[in-house]
Amino acid sequence: MRTVVTVGAAVLLALVAACSSGEGRESQPTSQPRMSMPAGAPHTKTTTPTTTTTSPLPTTAPAPGTPMSRVIKWVEAGTPADPSGFHTATREGQSTSLGEDVAFVAPSGTARCATDKNANGQLACLIQADDLPSKPGDVEGQWIPGWVDFAGATVDIGSLHGDPGRFGYGNGAELTEGTSLAFGDYRCRADAAALVCVNYAHQSGVLLNSSGVEPLGCLKPVAPPVGIGRQLSCPPD
Template identity: 50%
Template structure:
């Protein structure tokens, strides 16, 4: 029994010397051991990237894809978007909402005085031209989106709902829900979905694009461009 124990101990020491150290000049130096991390199926640094940080889907993709991207942005508290500010005066909008994007687009609802829907003033670089039969103040960057139609460019005798001013800024890559709508910002555009009609728009200075509203029709009098969802 003692002989077997001595042999086992000798083998253990020999194994450690062979696998745990290098010999240089008769001195033993510890060998650095690299820990082995168990691999995880499907995991990588790119897997930590969430939908909220991905680029916005291009127009023409299925509406479900656009909605998924909009919903991926963390929501903000809608309570702070029920007021508008103009010249230092705050207007209480009641159930309506008002907000401004980091890119400068201003949006507001006005369910009390007009058809339910979202109106936005976009600084379009190439807005629709004023039709020859339209008189009054033409606002080529005025966009109305009620889920069923997208109207770009219209005549207004007064600022309308925007007489109350502008709403608080909707932060970058955050989303705001109100009524049938949910809107999300990115660095240069605003994306809004209407759940009732399963349609969405992208509003940017470079232009107005639509999701599930690709049919362009002859607009009614006083409107520059109309899309039907």
């Protein structure tokens, strides 16, 4: 009996020693856990807004050298005129219907224009200006220095004409200052001192005023053919 008691006491002493030395305990963390962003949390990003500035369109007719896109915007910014009011020409009180053709005069009185369905609706203007070509010495016939044919890809200034042609019917209605008129491939806008006409098909234009004819867009001065005072032309495609 004494041997059993001795063994039990020995076992008990061993358990007490193990507990006092830390055996059997869970280890404690030695440092704080690292914090992380919860899944799906929004991220913020600082951005600097960008602004686009566009220079305003001029109040007067665009000068030569103005990019064609801005010339067209200036012409289109005019108050649209009703084309139905420009299909009649009047001469000495007598009015003539022009059918599908149009005719108009600029407010300054320096230009009167008309189209001709027999010339594919091409625009022509008679202008009064300071700088107009003189009659070439090698041609004969009636020279009209202010006759301007604007075909789109070319502009002829000064030519021979035995009759007034489309201008024989008189003048069309006035294209008032600040208004624009669209017809065929053309659109024209008038201001107090000038008339600007553009041709969409060729991205070309002319500025008509008391000084003469100024090219816009792709038009450049070239050597004129026989019978033409001056010619402007777009480079071939």
